[in-house]
Amino acid sequence: MHIMEGFLPWPWAAFWWLLALPCLAAGVYQLNKVLKADREALPLLGVTGGFVFILSSLKLPSVTGSCSHPTGTGLPAICFGPWITSVICAIVLLFQALFLAHGGLSTMGANIISMGVLGPLVGWGIYRALRDTRVSMFLTVFLVCAFADLFTYVVTSLELALAYPAEVGGVGSSFVVFMGIFAITQIPLAIVESFVLVLVFKYIVQLRPGILVRLNVFSEDKIMAARRDI
Amino acid sequence: MLRRYRFEILAIVAILVFCALFLYTSARMGHAEFAGSDDLGSKQISKITGIPEEEFHPLVWQWVPPSGEIESALFALQAAIGGIIVGWIFGYWKGLKGREPG
Numbered sequence: 001m002h003i004m005e006g007f008l009p010w011p012w013a014a015f016w017w018l019l020a021l022p023c024l025a026a027g028v029y030q031l032n033k034v035l036k037a038d039r040e041a042l043p044l045l046g047v048t049g050g051f052v053f054i055l056s057s058l059k060l061p062s063v064t065g066s067c068s069h070p071t072g073t074g075l076p077a078i079c080f081g082p083w084i085t086s087v088i089c090a091i092v093l094l095f096q097a098l099f100l101a102h103g104g105l106s107t108m109g110a111n112i113i114s115m116g117v118l119g120p121l122v123g124w125g126i127y128r129a130l131r132d133t134r135v136s137m138f139l140t141v142f143l144v145c146a147f148a149d150l151f152t153y154v155v156t157s158l159e160l161a162l163a164y165p166a167e168v169g170g171v172g173s174s175f176v177v178f179m180g181i182f183a184i185t186q187i188p189l190a191i192v193e194s195f196v197l198v199l200v201f202k203y204i205v206q207l208r209p210g211i212l213v214r215l216n217v218f219s220e221d222k223i224m225a226a227r228r229d230i
Numbered sequence: 231m232l233r234r235y236r237f238e239i240l241a242i243v244a245i246l247v248f249c250a251l252f253l254y255t256s257a258r259m260g261h262a263e264f265a266g267s268d269d270l271g272s273k274q275i276s277k278i279t280g281i282p283e284e285e286f287h288p289l290v291w292q293w294v295p296p297s298g299e300i301e302s303a304l305f306a307l308q309a310a311i312g313g314i315i316v317g318w319i320f321g322y323w324k325g326l327k328g329r330e331p332g
Contacts, residue, residue, distance in 0.1 A: 002268045006288040007275055013289060043319045050319070053312025057305045061252045065262030066270055092308075098293065099304045102268070106289035138237065160271060164278045174278060181270045188248060195244035199237045207323040230234060 001071070001114050001156040001182065002096065005104020012163045017109030023117045024090055027083035034080065040211040041080075044204070048076040049088040051200060055193060056092055056115075062185040070193035071152050074145030075201065077120035078127050079217055089116030114155035123148030137205075137218050137226050138198050145197045149190040153182040202230055 008016070034041050055072035062068060076085040093111050096102040103111045123144040130140040157178035166174040205212065205226055213220045232239070256262055276283045295301040 004268060004272050004286075005290065005292045006286040007272055008289075010289055043322060046315050046319045050312040050315035054309050054316065055312075057308040057312070059266060059305075060248075061255070061264045063251060063255050064267075065255060065259045065264060066267050067264050068267040095308060099295070100301060100308075101292055101294040104288060104290060104292050156271070160275065164275050166278055177274060177278075178271065181274060182267055185267050188251060192244050192248045195237075195241045199241045202237045203320065207320070207327055230237070 001068075001111065001152050002093075002103035003107040003110050003156065003159065005097070005101070005107055008107050008110055008159075008163055010106065012159070013106040013109060015109075016107075016113050016159065020086070020090075020109040020112040020117065023083055023086045024112070027085070027087035030081065031084050031087060034084070034215075038211065038214055040208070041215065044079055044208070044211050044215075045076070045084075045088075047200070047204065048079055049091075051075060051197065052088050052092055056096075060189055060192075062188055064181075064185045066181075066185055068153075068182070068185045068189055070189050071115055071119060071149045072145075072193065072197065073115060073120045073152070074123050074141065074148040074194070075197055077123045077148055078141060078144055078201075079212070079215060082117060082120040082124045085120040086112055086116035089120075110156075110159045114159060115152045118155045119148045119150075119152030122151040131218060137222050138201065141201045142194045142198050145194040146190045149193055150183065150186055153186040154179065157182050206230060 031045075035045075052072040055070040057069070059067045059069045071089075073085050073089065076088055090108070090112050093103055093108050093115065097104050097108055126147055127140060127144045130143070157175055160178045161171045161175035164174055165171040166177070205223060209223050209227055212218060212223055217223075256264070272283055272286070276286070295304060
């Protein structure tokens with residue numbers, strides 16, 4: 001999902017940066033508040049953010065004969081919401097732009113929007129829709145992680161299509177082509193990632209259910225019922 | 231017993247299926263290069279615009295790892311940082327759980 005340095009014309013690069021900055025500001029503000037309110041939130045932030053670091057460094061082969069990497073943004077989106085997730089992603093993307101030439105400083109705004117904001121936002125929307133229903137907690141986590149990952153690549157395709165509309169068919173046909181490169185490759189990766197993150201969430205529920213209850217990630221009843229079942 | 235470990239089993243099965251899928255893909259598509267989708271995206275941009283990839287210049291100066299080896303070392307470093315944080319916190323939580331009841 002990284003748009004390489006120099007591959008976005010500067011007006012688009014600036015536009016995505018302008019969108020990304022308020023999201024980051026909201027994230028930093030919320031982060032301060034959450035960490036001040038509860039000291040136990042920091043380890044949870046570390047675990048969920050740590051997996052973003054690990055998963056986004058793994059470039060995995062896919063059925064399309066190309067490689068891509070998972071994002072891991074579903075868990076922080078569930079626990080802390082999309083704005084704080086965007087801060088975690090900004091740190092990862094900065095590391096990759098500075099040391100790996102993966103993405104770049106000018107395209108970082110666009111990459112923060114896809115990986116850190118819109119992907120997690122879709123995941124968070126699914127989470128909010130399912131949280132208070134009878135849908136199993138683990139199924140909710142699975143769906144959120146899968147769609148946060150997949151939608152990140154849909155947004156990347158859209159960002160590139162907007163900047164580079166095809167001569168015939170314009171943005172629409174460009175979008176379809178970029179979706180073929182990014183989103184199709186991502187489907188199997190998103191599924192495997194989600195199975196792994198459900199497992200991680202199980203361990204968090206087992207070891208530290210209290211913080212999930214205090215942050216109101218899921219209702220106490222749901223968490224305690226799940227604990228008896230694992 | 232099986233139910234208790236259902237998520238472990240599901241994760242392992244998913245990873246195995248993923249590996250099998252990779253073996254199948256690489257056997258069937260003899261020409262598959264398994265290049266990064268990011269690079270394929272850049273190639274597609276150069277195809278749409280008709281401008282060769284080399285002529286896209288960074289807007290902001292960027293350090294590029296001099297070789298694939300150095301790049302993969304830095305990627306491993308990124309994964310290691312994440313792994314240390316995750317392992318350290320899970321260990322901390324496990325230690326807490328042993329000491330306090332519930």
